[in-house]
Amino acid sequence: MMLRFSALSAFFILCFCIVGSIRAQVPARIAEIQARAFESRTGTFSENLIGLGARELGNMPAGPNASVSTFIIVKVQFGKGSPVPAAAKVRLVATESGSTPFSSKSKTQRKKIILDTSSSLGPADSDGTTYVGFWLERTDCRTIVLNASLRGVAGATSMVETLPFTCYE
Amino acid sequence: MQAIRNSVGDGGTNERSDSALVQAILAKITRAAAPGRPAGPYLTGIDGSVGNGTKNAIRDFQNENVFVNEATQQSVANPLATPGLVRPGDATWLKMLEKVDTAFKEMRVLVGGKTVYVAATENQKQAKINAVNGLTFTQVFRTRVINCITQMHTLHGIAIGVCPQGDRRTFQTQYDLLTSGRGVTNAGPGESNHNFGMAADLGFAGLRWLRENGTVVENEDAWLHQLDPTQRLVPEALRFWETLRTVGTSPAVGAFRGPLADRPHLQNWNDANVSMTRRLAVHLTNSGTMRWERAAAVRGQRTRYSCDLGFGGAVFEVGTAAQIWNREATVTAAMIDQGRAAQAAARPQQGGQQARPALAPATQDDVRNMKIELRRQFDLADANWENWTAN
Numbered sequence: 001m002m003l004r005f006s007a008l009s010a011f012f013i014l015c016f017c018i019v020g021s022i023r024a025q026v027p028a029r030i031a032e033i034q035a036r037a038f039e040s041r042t043g044t045f046s047e048n049l050i051g052l053g054a055r056e057l058g059n060m061p062a063g064p065n066a067s068v069s070t071f072i073i074v075k076v077q078f079g080k081g082s083p084v085p086a087a088a089k090v091r092l093v094a095t096e097s098g099s100t101p102f103s104s105k106s107k108t109q110r111k112k113i114i115l116d117t118s119s120s121l122g123p124a125d126s127d128g129t130t131y132v133g134f135w136l137e138r139t140d141c142r143t144i145v146l147n148a149s150l151r152g153v154a155g156a157t158s159m160v161e162t163l164p165f166t167c168y169e
Numbered sequence: 170m171q172a173i174r175n176s177v178g179d180g181g182t183n184e185r186s187d188s189a190l191v192q193a194i195l196a197k198i199t200r201a202a203a204p205g206r207p208a209g210p211y212l213t214g215i216d217g218s219v220g221n222g223t224k225n226a227i228r229d230f231q232n233e234n235v236f237v238n239e240a241t242q243q244s245v246a247n248p249l250a251t252p253g254l255v256r257p258g259d260a261t262w263l264k265m266l267e268k269v270d271t272a273f274k275e276m277r278v279l280v281g282g283k284t285v286y287v288a289a290t291e292n293q294k295q296a297k298i299n300a301v302n303g304l305t306f307t308q309v310f311r312t313r314v315i316n317c318i319t320q321m322h323t324l325h326g327i328a329i330g331v332c333p334q335g336d337r338r339t340f341q342t343q344y345d346l347l348t349s350g351r352g353v354t355n356a357g358p359g360e361s362n363h364n365f366g367m368a369a370d371l372g373f374a375g376l377r378w379l380r381e382n383g384t385v386v387e388n389e390d391a392w393l394h395q396l397d398p399t400q401r402l403v404p405e406a407l408r409f410w411e412t413l414r415t416v417g418t419s420p421a422v423g424a425f426r427g428p429l430a431d432r433p434h435l436q437n438w439n440d441a442n443v444s445m446t447r448r449l450a451v452h453l454t455n456s457g458t459m460r461w462e463r464a465a466a467v468r469g470q471r472t473r474y475s476c477d478l479g480f481g482g483a484v485f486e487v488g489t490a491a492q493i494w495n496r497e498a499t500v501t502a503a504m505i506d507q508g509r510a511a512q513a514a515a516r517p518q519q520g521g522q523q524a525r526p527a528l529a530p531a532t533q534d535d536v537r538n539m540k541i542e543l544r545r546q547f548d549l550a551d552a553n554w555e556n557w558t559a560n
Contacts, residue, residue, distance in 0.1 A: 057333075057390075058332050058333045058334060058335070058370075058391065058392065059333065059334040059342075059346060059353075061345055061346065061349040061351070062334065062338075062342040062343075062345035062346045062349065063334055063338075063339075063341075063342045063345065066345050068349075097399055098398070098399040098400040098401070140349055140351060141349065141351040141353060142351075143394065143398065143399065143400065162394070162398075164390055164392070164394035166392050166394075166400060167346070167349065167351055167353040168332070168353065168370055168392075168431065168433060168434075169346070169353060169354040169355075169356065169361065169363075169427075169428065169431050169434070
């Protein structure tokens with residue numbers, strides 16, 4: 001009986017270790033990109049413009065919540081108990097494209113990279129989650145595609161989000 | 170479900186919009202699993218073009234649903250259907266309507282287009298109307314906006330709505346747009362028809378349309394960024410904008426279009442012969458305590474305004490609407506001196522032929538205060554927006 005109990009305990013401990021090991025080996029990933037418009041008249045940040053259905057980004061430079069710059073927050077997950085590699089960095093490339101099709105001076109403009117920078121990571125919380133911030137200086141009337149990728153970590157994935165800004169008369 | 174106008178399939182007319190609608194229906198009918206084939210749609214491509222894939226999908230559907238005895242599963246003839254072809258109202262069409270997934274019973278496509286969309290519900294339309302009731306318009310124009318939303322839903326099953334900042338725009342917001350540096354507008358504060366609650370920008374937020382692979386776009390925004398990601402007005406997006414303009418300017422709605430390129434825009438009057446700058450000068454005069462005129466136009470320059478500075482005599486050129494709004498009017502001490510002198514000269518003298526007392530020359534404080542006063546006149550016009558008139 002005692003032997004059976006010990007064997008059972010050993011089995012469960014083994015399972016626990018395996019599960020823990022698997023969890024620790026969850027590949028590091030970009031989990032989320034948030035974008036919060038900085039409102040120049042109030043000095044405050046908007047709700048997250050990505051997701052939550054907040055996709056109506058028209059005439060952002062005008063009105064009581066006027067905004068011409070946006071703070072980007074990239075959420076990175078390494079998995080519980082995993083160390084944050086010293087070499088790990090988040091690279092964010094922000095590309096502006098499209099035109100302002102409904103304005104009197106409408107013209108198609110070329111794509112333009114408005115930010116391409118890499119940032120080191122700070123400490124992660126107990127779940128292995130850490131956040132990195134980036135500042136986009138001119139975000140007003142053209143669509144911006146954000147491409148966040150994790151560097152210095154094997155097997156890491158990237159994430160792409162779009163901020164569909166537009167302006168119109 | 171919208172009806173097809175002509176036949177689709179082998180030897181059919183195959184109009185693009187009819188073809189896209191038939192393809193969409195076949196993409197939204199779940200075909201039972203069979204040996205070697207999991208359950209799935211009859212077709213996965215919606216491109217408005219009838220090729221072998223579409224023809225085969227129509228035949229497969231007919232063989233399993235039209236030319237079959239449902240009780241015995243034996244093949245039978247059906248004189249009300251044509252092999253390989255879907256005709257308006259025929260047995261194949263009716264069976265497709267019966268079999269299509271419930272969530273896709275009401276699909277539409279604009280004539281000539283290939284973008285199939287799910288018709289908006291009555292509740293979705295009403296939500297857009299409720300939103301309009303919370304926005305700022307004149308009452309007359311609000312009624313037209315609501316009529317436009319209703320007509321778009323009735324005729325096309327689309328619940329359009331007012332874009333963010335698509336209702337009445339304050340002079341300050343107009344100034345912000347003008348000075349954004351993106352060339353969005355040529356109109357300064359008080360020079361846009363948006364400043365008077367009689368214009369609206371409408372869009373397609375929430376439009377649920379089917380991608381070519383049959384998946385439904387659930388996050389479309391007002392300007393169709395999903396359909397037209399780079400906002401270059403691709404033909405499929407342009408078709409929606411043109412439909413909106415056609416409905417908005419129809420007799421049933423009675424609105425008018427604005428600038429040709431400004432497709433989301435509808436307004437309450439025909440501005441073909443309306444000078445917004447001249448109307449602003451009139452509105453400033455009617456709203457405040459000074460007399461305003463539009464200064465002589467100079468090619469290539471923004472319109473400047475002239476004002477009597479409240480002295481009741483000659484008018485002086487004091488700058489563009491943007492300059493005046495930003496308290497940077499081009500008023501000078503000499504203008505104030507001139508205005509004061511003319512005002513004094515016009516007053517009846519008291520005490521016979523005694524000489525008038527000399528007026529102190531205007532100071533820089535006087536100039537600064539006049540710039541503030543000119544801006545206040547614009548504020549008064551902004552607050553009096555409901556009394557702006559087009560003639």
